[in-house]
Each structure stands twice: as C-alpha cells, then as structure tokens.
Amino acid sequence: MPAIHRRPRWAVAESMATPESVFASRRAVLAGLGLGAIAGAGFLPETARAETEDAAARTASLYPAQRNDAYRIERPLTPEEVSSTYNNFYEFGSHKQIARAAQALVTHPWDIEIDGLVEEPTTIAFDDLAKRMPLEERLYRHRCVEAWSMTVPWTGFPLSALVALARPLSSARYIRFETFNDPGIAGGQKQVWYPWPYVEGVTMDEAANDLAFMVTGAYGKPLARQFGAPLRLALPWKYGFKSIKSIRRISFTEERPVSFWEEIAASEYGFWANVNPDVPHPRWSQAEERVLHTGERVPTQLFNGYAEEVAGLYSGLEGEPLYR
Ligand code: MTE
Numbered sequence: 074m075p076a077i078h079r080r081p082r083w084a085v086a087e088s089m090a091t092p093e094s095v096f097a098s099r100r101a102v103l104a105g106l107g108l109g110a111i112a113g114a115g116f117l118p119e120t121a122r123a124e125t126e127d128a129a130a131r132t133a134s135l136y137p138a139q140r141n142d143a144y145r146i147e148r149p150l151t152p153e154e155v156s157s158t159y160n161n162f163y164e165f166g167s168h169k170q171i172a173r174a175a176q177a178l179v180t181h182p183w184d185i186e187i188d189g190l191v192e193e194p195t196t197i198a199f200d201d202l203a204k205r206m207p208l209e210e211r212l213y214r215h216r217c218v219e220a221w222s223m224t225v226p227w228t229g230f231p232l233s234a235l236v237a238l239a240r241p242l243s244s245a246r247y248i249r250f251e252t253f254n255d256p257g258i259a260g261g262q263k264q265v266w267y268p269w270p271y272v273e274g275v276t277m278d279e280a281a282n283d284l285a286f287m288v289t290g291a292y293g294k295p296l297a298r299q300f301g302a303p304l305r306l307a308l309p310w311k312y313g314f315k316s317i318k319s320i321r322r323i324s325f326t327e328e329r330p331v332s333f334w335e336e337i338a339a340s341e342y343g344f345w346a347n348v349n350p351d352v353p354h355p356r357w358s359q360a361e362e363r364v365l366h367t368g369e370r371v372p373t374q375l376f377n378g379y380a381e382e383v384a385g386l387y388s389g390l391e392g393e394p395l396y397r
Pocket of ligand 1: 159312
C-alpha cells in the first residue's frame with residue numbers, strides 16, 4: 074500500500090511561496106555567483122543566506138574586473154562547469170566532488186589577520202580588502218601535482234599589493250598563509266590525522282613576483298566557495314597545492330613555514346613545489362599532464378610555462394629540492 078505523504082505547511086516549494094519575480098531575481102543572483110547549477114540541483118537550502126550574507130553577494134559589484142592582457146595563455150579556458158565541480162579542498166572531503174559540501178562555508182563576516190614581522194599587526198575585513206585592492210582578471214594555467222591541469226580566468230590583485238599594505242619589517246623572509254579552522258562546517262577537519270588548519274608559504278622574493286596573485290573571483294564573478302572563497306592564492310608556476318584556499322591569516326616570518334602537505338609527507342611534497350617535467354613525484358611521472366575537460370595529454374612545461382618570469386627567483390638555490 075503506497076504511503077500517504079502529508080506535506081506539512083512549511084514544506085511548500087520555494088517557487089510557490091515566493092512571488093515569481095523575487096524567485097527569478099534570486100536565481101539570477103545565484104547564477105551570477107556561479108551557484109546556478111548547484112542551486113538548481115537543490116544543493117543550496119539556505120538561498121537567503123547566500124544572497125544577503127556571503128562575501129560574494131557583498132562584493133558582486135566589483136565584477137567583472139578588467140582583463141589584464143599581459144597574462145594570456147594559448148590554451149582554451151576550462152569550462153566553469155568542469156573546473157567548479159572537480160576540486161581539491163580537503164576541508165570538505167578527500168575527493169574531487171566537494172562543491173556541494175563546500176556551500177556550508179560561511180564567508181561573511183570574514184576577517185583576515187595580518188601579523189608576525191609587520192610594523193603593526195592588523196585585521197582587515199575581506200570586503201574592505203577587496204574594495205581597496207586593484208582588481209584585475211588574468212588567465213592562468215593551474216597544474217596539480219596529481220598531473221591534471223586546467224586554465225582559469227581568475228580575478229584578484231597582486232600579492233605584492235597586499236605586502237605593501239601589510240608593511241613587513243626587513244627581517245621578514247617568508248609569508249605564511251593559514252586557512253580557516255571550523256570542523257563544525259568543514260567535515261574534513263574532523264579527521265584528526267590531518268594537520269589542520271591548511272598552511273602554505275612563500276619567500277618574500279616569490280611574493281614580490283608579478284605572477285603571485287591573490288584571488289577573489291573566477292569567471293568574472295566573486296569566487297565560488299569550492300574555489301576557496303573569499304580569498305585564495307594562485308601561484309601558477311607551482312603545483313596547485315601551494316595555492317591555498319580560504320585564507321584567514323597572513324603572517325610574516327623569519328622561519329620557513331611548514332606547509333600542510335609537507336607536514337604529512339615531506340619526501341613527496343616540499344616547500345618549493347615548482348613544476349618540472351623532469352623531476353617525477355616519487356610515485357608517478359610529471360612528464361605529462363591531463364587537461365581537464367578535453368582529456369588530452371600534453372607535455373608538462375618547466376615552471377608550468379612561466380620559466381621566463383620566475384626562473385631567476387631560484388638562482389643560487391640549486392641545492393634546494395626546488396621541484397617537489
Ligand atoms: N587549500 C585548502 N585550504 N585546502 C585544500 O585542500 N588543496 C590544494 C589547493 N588549495 C587545498 C587548498 C590543492 S591540492 C589544489 S590542486 C588546489 O587547491 C585545487 O584548486 P581548485 O580546486 O580550485 O582546482
């Protein structure tokens with residue numbers, strides 16, 4: 074005998090409870106934030122929160138930013154549906170389909186602490202930072218240590234602009250970046266065998282390089298949560314794990330930071346992690362990469378194709394394990 078489902082009064086479909094025009098504009102907002110597909114699939118129960126309280130809605134007027142044509146690539150862009158549904162974000166699971174779980178990330182309020190060897194430690198709200206910085210769009214290659222790659226139109230500002238804002242002391246040699254820590258919303262952070270929170274680092278010289286980019290958006294919109302909203306790093310000449318997502322704290326240090334993956338397996342994932350086809354990962358080759366979406370296998374390029382811009386950073390450091 075079929076069960077009789079009596080819908081409680083509060084379980085009215087949103088499209089019935091909301092006037093059509095409001096519903097349509099809500100969908101437009103979500104689509105504009107790159108959440109259209111997710112909302113459509115029923116991924117986002119808290120649509121109201123997404124509209125009014127997250128970092129994306131609060132900074133939407135800053136997009137699209139002007140594209141900077143100095144950063145072009147010869148490859149086609151990876152479609153957003155592909156790059157936003159195949160992600161590494163271990164806070165939300167150790168597999169690629171974390172986009173849905175990542176919608177739990179609360180991106181407002183989002184304060185970023187700047188501390189360590191600086192003239193004056195400070196805390197800045199993400200919205201304020203995004204509004205103060207010179208946003209631009211750049212097309213970057215993105216190469217994961219797992220040997221897949223994609224091409225993404227990031228929006229953001231040079232890391233050097235943030236360094237200028239932070240006013241580090243001359244004793245600062247490294248920048249250490251730290252992600253949020255909230256096991257209540259990020260289930261992966263309940264897995265105690267990982268050294269949470271996710272940490273990454275660069276040298277001051279690397280931070281000063283033009284390619285080092287703080288990302289606030291992608292595909293002409295504020296950053297979707299699965300990409301590391303509201304603020305992540307993009308270091309396109311390095312393996313993707315250096316590009317830390319959802320940054321909460323930026324510290325200037327004299328000591329070299331130990332990063333998340335280095336802490337887990339230093340023999341496989343080092344501090345430098347520069348892309349090099351001739352230096353295999355201990356368990357697989359880095360000679361080729363699989364281009365997401367097309368599935369094509371193409372030769373990996375030294376420094377992921379950015380050797381001209383960054384090779385000089387490493388002269389005199391040949392004794393270091395620069396390529397893992
Ligand atoms: N940042 C945090 N906080 N947590 C992560 O698990 N994964 C890294 C990096 N940044 C990761 C992170 C890895 S391994 C890669 S390849 C890239 O994010 C993936 O970025 P994407 O999902 O935007 O392609």
